[in-house]
Amino acid sequence: MDARLNPLGGLGLLGLDLKAEIDRLRRERNAVILAHYYQDPEIQDIADFVGDSLDLSRKAAATEARVIAFCGVKFMAEVAKILSPDKTVVLPDLKAGCSLEDSCPPEDFARFRRAHPDHISLTYINCSAAVKAESDIIVTSSSAERIINQIPRDQKILFAPDKHLGAWLNRKTGRDMLLWDGTCIVHERFSVTELLKLKAQHPAAPVLAHPECPAAILELADYVGATSGILKEALASPEPVLIVATEPNIIHQMRKSAPHKTFIGAPGADGNCGCNMCPFMALNTLEKLYLALRDLKPVIEVPEDVRVAAKRSLDRMLEMAGNVSPVRVQGD
Ligand code: 13P
Numbered sequence: 332m333d334a335r336l337n338p339l340g341g342l343g344l345l346g347l348d349l350k351a352e353i354d355r356l357r358r359e360r361n362a363v364i365l366a367h368y369y370q371d372p373e374i375q376d377i378a379d380f381v382g383d384s385l386d387l388s389r390k391a392a393a394t395e396a397r398v399i400a401f402c403g404v405k406f407m408a409e410v411a412k413i414l415s416p417d418k419t420v421v422l423p424d425l426k427a428g429c430s431l432e433d434s435c436p437p438e439d440f441a442r443f444r445r446a447h448p449d450h451i452s453l454t455y456i457n458c459s460a461a462v463k464a465e466s467d468i469i470v471t472s473s474s475a476e477r478i479i480n481q482i483p484r485d486q487k488i489l490f491a492p493d494k495h496l497g498a499w500l501n502r503k504t505g506r507d508m509l510l511w512d513g514t515c516i517v518h519e520r521f522s523v524t525e526l527l528k529l530k531a532q533h534p535a536a537p538v539l540a541h542p543e544c545p546a547a548i549l550e551l552a553d554y555v556g557a558t559s560g561i562l563k564e565a566l567a568s569p570e571p572v573l574i575v576a577t578e579p580n581i582i583h584q585m586r587k588s589a590p591h592k593t594f595i596g597a598p599g600a601d602g603n604c605g606c607n608m609c610p611f612m613a614l615n616t617l618e619k620l621y622l623a624l625r626d627l628k629p630v631i632e633v634p635e636d637v638r639v640a641a642k643r644s645l646d647r648m649l650e651m652a653g654n655v656s657p658v659r660v661q662g663d
């Protein structure tokens with residue numbers, strides 16, 4: 332840890348008021364702070380914009396700011412750099428990776444593609460820039476179904492790297508996409524036994540789940556969708572108690588918008604939902620965001636040939652996903 336980090340009570344670095352300092356630096360640097368729903372509530376509250384992967388990609392492509400401080404994981408910050416190469420993109424902690432990205436090394440993915448030359452590749456955005464560069468179309472969990480439905484039914488498709496999302500999309504669209512064997516370590520931890528116990532305690536509570544969950548969890552869900560969809564559904568539901576089967580930091584937005592409702596995080600095998608925090612997202616902190624804005628590092632770089640190839644597959648996603656308005660925009 333940086334030797335200067337010395338949290339003092341409510342204050343951070345050397346007694347600095349981190350929130351005020353981040354605000355000052357954001358103005359001085361002409362920076363926009365983008366945050367994913369899985370970030371710590373303190374980070375969500377200071378961000379200019381909070382969203383799902385697709386909203387954040389759109390925002391990164393459209394922002395006028397000179398600096399993008401990306402509070403999410405590395406592949407998300409890379410997307411910002413790919414779409415806005417002239418901007419400086421910083422990620423508070425470069426080690427904020429993703430188990431799905433780790434499951435899909437670019438050389439193995441290229442081999443998978445070569446083994447199936449008659450398939451196009453639809454690739455989940457949770458992958459490296461190099462894998463995006465080898466892909467035909469990128470999808471997010473909120474855009475995938477709409478994009479698949481625009482592909483001729485006789486076109487064979489490879490789907491990487493999330494096998495649970497891929498299997499759910501196969502069931503939803505009636506396709507038979509060939510699936511890469513990757514998983515999200517966070518969504519895999521929900522326990523069917525514990526969820527059934529929780530449902531028995533709250534029989535009227537709808538279960539809202541992310542499609543990165545295994546099929547056995549999705550079968551118990553009343554709604555399956557991306558983080559933005561889960562949030563929308565949680566707010567629209569007339570039920571006062573809801574069970575949320577995704578990373579629990581999203582509950583922060585639910586409580587802010589509907590403080591009268593009770594949101595319960597779905598449990599892991601130990602009966603405690605705390606094990607479902609994304610360890611990668613958790614690496615970003617207010618202190619590290621402050622340092623990233625102050626020092627303009629760690630900076631995200633993508634080699635130009637990779638960036639150009641990856642941009643093609645991302646642009647296809649943005650075109651095919653259409654102009655769906657984001658769920659929630661702060662400070663626009
Ligand atoms: P969303 O696109 O639903 O925000 O998903 C991002 C993610 O990493 C889920 O684990």
Ligand code: SF4
Binds near residue numbers: 369612
């Ligand atoms: Fe990756 Fe899962 Fe974390 Fe999302 S929640 S960033 S898929 S490890």
